[in-house]
Amino acid sequence: MSWIPHLVAELGMSFGISLSQLIVDNPEPLLSGISELDESLNVGFQSRSIYEIYGPPGIGKTKFGIQLVNNGLSRNSGQDHVLWIETHRCIPWNLVKNEEEEEEEDKIKRFSKVRLNKFTQLLIFFQNLLKEERDPYQLIIIDGFSQTICDHIQILRNRGMDEKQIHNVKCNHLILLFTWMTKYTHSKRSTIILLDDCMNTSYQQLDLHSFEDDFEMVDDGSNFFVRSTMSNNNNNNNNGSTATSFSSSPPSASSRDRAFGGRGRRRNIQVLKSALVANSAMGAKDFKWEIFLKCRIGFFWNWKEETLRADNFSKTHRRQFDRCRLAIVFDPHDERAKTLSDSRERGRKRGIDQVDMQNKIIKFDYNTEEGVFESVNNASVPLLLSFKRPSAMTSTPTMESTSQCSSTVQHIPDDQATTAMEWEMDEIVHDSEEE
Amino acid sequence: MDLYDELPQSELLYDPAFTLLLESCEQHQLSVVDFITLNARELSRISQRSITDVYKFQQLLLRELHLQYVNENQPHLLERGSEPKHFTTGDLAIDDILGGGIFTKNITEIFGESSTGKSQFLMQLSLSVQLPLKMGGLGGKCVYITTEGDLPTQRIEGILSSRSEFTESGVSQDNIFTVSCNDLESQEHILNVQLPVLLERNNSAIKLVIIDSISHHMRVELQGGSVKEAQNNRSYVDQTAERLLDLANKFSVAIVVANQVGDKPLQEVINPYQQSILDYEYQLGWLVGWKDSSIMYRQKQSELINNDDILSDDEDSILIESQFQKFLESREPAQPNQGTTESNKPSNTSVNSNQNAKSRSTLTIQKIRKRNIDQRIPNLGLSWANHVSTRILLKKTYKASPLIQRGEIKFYEGSDVAKFWKVKRILKVVFSTFCSSDEITFEIIKRGIEAIT
Numbered sequence: 001m002s003w004i005p006h007l008v009a010e011l012g013m014s015f016g017i018s019l020s021q022l023i024v025d026n027p028e029p030l031l032s033g034i035s036e037l038d039e040s041l042n043v044g045f046q047s048r049s050i051y052e053i054y055g056p057p058g059i060g061k062t063k064f065g066i067q068l069v070n071n072g073l074s075r076n077s078g079q080d081h082v083l084w085i086e087t088h089r090c091i092p093w094n095l096v097k098n099e100e101e102e103e104e105e106d107k108i109k110r111f112s113k114v115r116l117n118k119f120t121q122l123l124i125f126f127q128n129l130l131k132e133e134r135d136p137y138q139l140i141i142i143d144g145f146s147q148t149i150c151d152h153i154q155i156l157r158n159r160g161m162d163e164k165q166i167h168n169v170k171c172n173h174l175i176l177l178f179t180w181m182t183k184y185t186h187s188k189r190s191t192i193i194l195l196d197d198c199m200n201t202s203y204q205q206l207d208l209h210s211f212e213d214d215f216e217m218v219d220d221g222s223n224f225f226v227r228s229t230m231s232n233n234n235n236n237n238n239n240g241s242t243a244t245s246f247s248s249s250p251p252s253a254s255s256r257d258r259a260f261g262g263r264g265r266r267r268n269i270q271v272l273k274s275a276l277v278a279n280s281a282m283g284a285k286d287f288k289w290e291i292f293l294k295c296r297i298g299f300f301w302n303w304k305e306e307t308l309r310a311d312n313f314s315k316t317h318r319r320q321f322d323r324c325r326l327a328i329v330f331d332p333h334d335e336r337a338k339t340l341s342d343s344r345e346r347g348r349k350r351g352i353d354q355v356d357m358q359n360k361i362i363k364f365d366y367n368t369e370e371g372v373f374e375s376v377n378n379a380s381v382p383l384l385l386s387f388k389r390p391s392a393m394t395s396t397p398t399m400e401s402t403s404q405c406s407s408t409v410q411h412i413p414d415d416q417a418t419t420a421m422e423w424e425m426d427e428i429v430h431d432s433e434e435e
Numbered sequence: 436m437d438l439y440d441e442l443p444q445s446e447l448l449y450d451p452a453f454t455l456l457l458e459s460c461e462q463h464q465l466s467v468v469d470f471i472t473l474n475a476r477e478l479s480r481i482s483q484r485s486i487t488d489v490y491k492f493q494q495l496l497l498r499e500l501h502l503q504y505v506n507e508n509q510p511h512l513l514e515r516g517s518e519p520k521h522f523t524t525g526d527l528a529i530d531d532i533l534g535g536g537i538f539t540k541n542i543t544e545i546f547g548e549s550s551t552g553k554s555q556f557l558m559q560l561s562l563s564v565q566l567p568l569k570m571g572g573l574g575g576k577c578v579y580i581t582t583e584g585d586l587p588t589q590r591i592e593g594i595l596s597s598r599s600e601f602t603e604s605g606v607s608q609d610n611i612f613t614v615s616c617n618d619l620e621s622q623e624h625i626l627n628v629q630l631p632v633l634l635e636r637n638n639s640a641i642k643l644v645i646i647d648s649i650s651h652h653m654r655v656e657l658q659g660g661s662v663k664e665a666q667n668n669r670s671y672v673d674q675t676a677e678r679l680l681d682l683a684n685k686f687s688v689a690i691v692v693a694n695q696v697g698d699k700p701l702q703e704v705i706n707p708y709q710q711s712i713l714d715y716e717y718q719l720g721w722l723v724g725w726k727d728s729s730i731m732y733r734q735k736q737s738e739l740i741n742n743d744d745i746l747s748d749d750e751d752s753i754l755i756e757s758q759f760q761k762f763l764e765s766r767e768p769a770q771p772n773q774g775t776t777e778s779n780k781p782s783n784t785s786v787n788s789n790q791n792a793k794s795r796s797t798l799t800i801q802k803i804r805k806r807n808i809d810q811r812i813p814n815l816g817l818s819w820a821n822h823v824s825t826r827i828l829l830k831k832t833y834k835a836s837p838l839i840q841r842g843e844i845k846f847y848e849g850s851d852v853a854k855f856w857k858v859k860r861i862l863k864v865v866f867s868t869f870c871s872s873d874e875i876t877f878e879i880i881k882r883g884i885e886a887i888t
Contacts, residue, residue, distance in 0.1 A: 058866020200715035270715035321727035
């Protein structure tokens with residue numbers, strides 16, 4: 001039945017899995033080792049799919065990539081071939097865990113790398129890789145993929161590409177590259193994982209033409225931040241159902257109110273986004289290429305315990321400063337987005353209010369002793385991802401309003417409550433944090 | 436057209452037959468990608484050049500691209516020995532928390548305020564990299580690029596001469612190539628032209644490139660005013676980092692840079708809001724090495740809730756104050772105190788305002804003194820940080836001196852209240868591909884920097 005994926009590739013793009021494809025024997029799923037993440041991905045990373053993993057520096061994207069390589073080389077009774085595409089940063093493959101020498105020898109024979117740091121190199125590479133008769137790579141990891149895209153955009157801008165066109169060009173070029181990647185993953189039943197950087201942006205899905213006018217420099221001396229200067233003069237209710245004029249109306253009431261502090265006041269809120277989105281070619285049509293990605297997974301830092309409510313915090317006097325990592329799974333194929341009939345509206349929903357969409361949040365951390373990422377106590381924790389509704393935020397927050405902020409009520413186990421009491425007796429709070 | 440950027444070695448760039456075509460492509464915004472995807476007819480229509488020209492050009496271009504793929508972009512099995520290697524910092528405890536030391540083929544950033552020991556650390560590295568392999572070095576030479584004045588060779592000599600393991604292994608200043616650049620232009624020239632040539636000529640003898648500091652000229656000279664300029668600045672930083680990484684990879688050298696810090700003051704909140712996990716401000720503290728209490732305090736600050744309890748108590752200040760108070764009481768009636776304990780504490784940015792020690796002596800301490808909230812961030816933002824593999828923060832804080840800790844303030848006679856304080860230096864690995872984040876205290880002595888274990 002091996003002709004089927006070929007056929008699919010020949011027919012061009014095909015999204016969603018057809019029945020005939022389901023019949024084809026699937027390889028073992030690629031497990032990340034973070035059990036809850038694997039669960040939320042429907043038993044690990046799937047073949048015939050492209051995933052994006054992005055996060056701030058130091059969160060462990062590359063290390064996670066290496067972990068996937070290790071798992072990939074071990075699965076399917078050790079038959080798989082893995083390819084690591086470096087862009088600028090060299091693969092730190094001394095991190096590849098070597099339990100036994102023999103096993104390592106075997107693994108290294110199936111682990112290739114290549115250095116590609118230009119957009120056209122990537123494009124030509126995937127075009128040729130598809131044609132060639134060589135052992136297929138069941139797993140391909142591209143470390144620093146977003147940087148090649150950002151560089152590509154910057155080159156085109158420097159070469160005089162029209163600023164108004166740049167977003168469209170980015171989308172088209174990404175679609176082109178993702179099409180070839182998809183052809184490859186479908187015909188070779190492989191998985192491609194993009195490890196991407198994060199950038200901060202205050203861009204809130206505005207009309208492209210007024211882009212430059214909507215921002216000003218943040219005077220922090222570094223000359224690297226911009227802030228939105230958009231005035232809140234159009235208050236037309238644009239809450240999904242009433243699709244109004246596309247041009248300057250903000251994407252949704254919730255994000256607008258957050259950005260403007262509810263009452264027409266502007267605030268400079270910088271959000272971290274994948275550098276594929278937050279680059280110098282931002283715009284409204286990112287959904288066009290996002291659908292090529294099975295999932296986008298954001299890695300972020302957070303506190304391990306939910307001690308974040310300040311009122312509670314002062315009562316307990318306990319300092320639990322343990323941090324952990326979060327994996328937030330964004331699904332570009334979200335059901336709610338699909339039900340929206342207006343495609344433009346859909347794009348807007350997808351592109352910007354991702355945080356409003358259904359997503360899954362997994363806590364995980366690095367186990368230094370084992371040298372692996374694994375999930376940590378994943379009691380469901382209320383986390384603020386969606387934008388605050390204006391009603392919950394008044395200028396003088398009361399206890400009530402704060403408890404509205406947290407979607408569930410903090411529950412302190414009894415034994416902790418006792419210790420909290422004891423702590424209160426103590427005037428000076430000693431803690432692990434030292435200077 | 437972006438031909439030069441995508442394929443710098445292309446012969447088509449200099450082929451007079453295609454000069455006009457290239458100009459047309461520029462004018463009509465055709466890119467190399469268009470030549471890969473569109474057919475000659477369309478390209479001819481857009482560029483308004485003859486289809487034969489376009490066809491010929493396209494075929495040659497595709498051939499060049501294919502050759503590049505065949506000759507240079509073939510996947511190959513990992514070779515042993517090509518992985519990043521590490522060398523000692525000259526101190527075993529510091530090596531330990533760095534996962535072995537400083538790694539080649541990667542960028543290591545050392546940042547901190549002035550006089551925290553950045554340059555001391557870098558100078559030590561310029562020597563330790565020369566140590567033979569069996570002593571944890573790489574037996575390699577070093578390039579030292581300074582942006583603020585010349586290399587303090589005397590200090591290097593001092594470190595060198597006080598470490599017998601260095602002198603006996605042939606470590607010498609002669610193995611340090613030093614160059615200073617006075618502005619961004621000369622920095623660019625050094626990094627883009629001179630450095631590659633130097634690395635090439637020395638044929639892998641150089642194992643370490645130090646830049647002290649990377650942000651000095653960029654911060655001063657990169658102007659920003661519009662979005663476009665901000666974007667160009669980001670891209671400038673990206674390109675600088677990428678070039679360094681490419682050199683690091685090609686010549687297997689370690690890149691270690693110092694970075695300066697900028698201010699990130701607490702902002703006044705007018706309309707309270709709750710930060711989301713995806714907010715830059717929410718994540719920032721973890722990327723720049725703030726202490727946990729500062730991170731949480733700043734995250735909560737936007738909600739305008741009284742959250743002083745998050746902050747750690749400044750136990751040392753409290754101790755000193757209470758001791759000083761006792762001391763004053765024992766000397767009553769004393770003349771009005773000229774200074775307060777606080778005002779003489781170096782780098783004083785405490786949360787509480789200063790109070791007159793005299794007036795305080797009659798009061799009990801009402802508000803518990805808190806440690807400072809971190810407000811420094813390394814320069815150049817995320818654009819730079821995204822390329823850094825290991826980020827090290829050096830900081831200097833003040834603890835109660837032994838005099839205070841032993842409760843011997845009664846021996847205090849002079850007017851120098853600085854005696855109450857003792858410097859404590861911390862080296863913190865904020866993040867690293869090669870190890871988990873951790874911190875260690877150290878001191879700067881004649882031999883260089885040494886961890887206190």
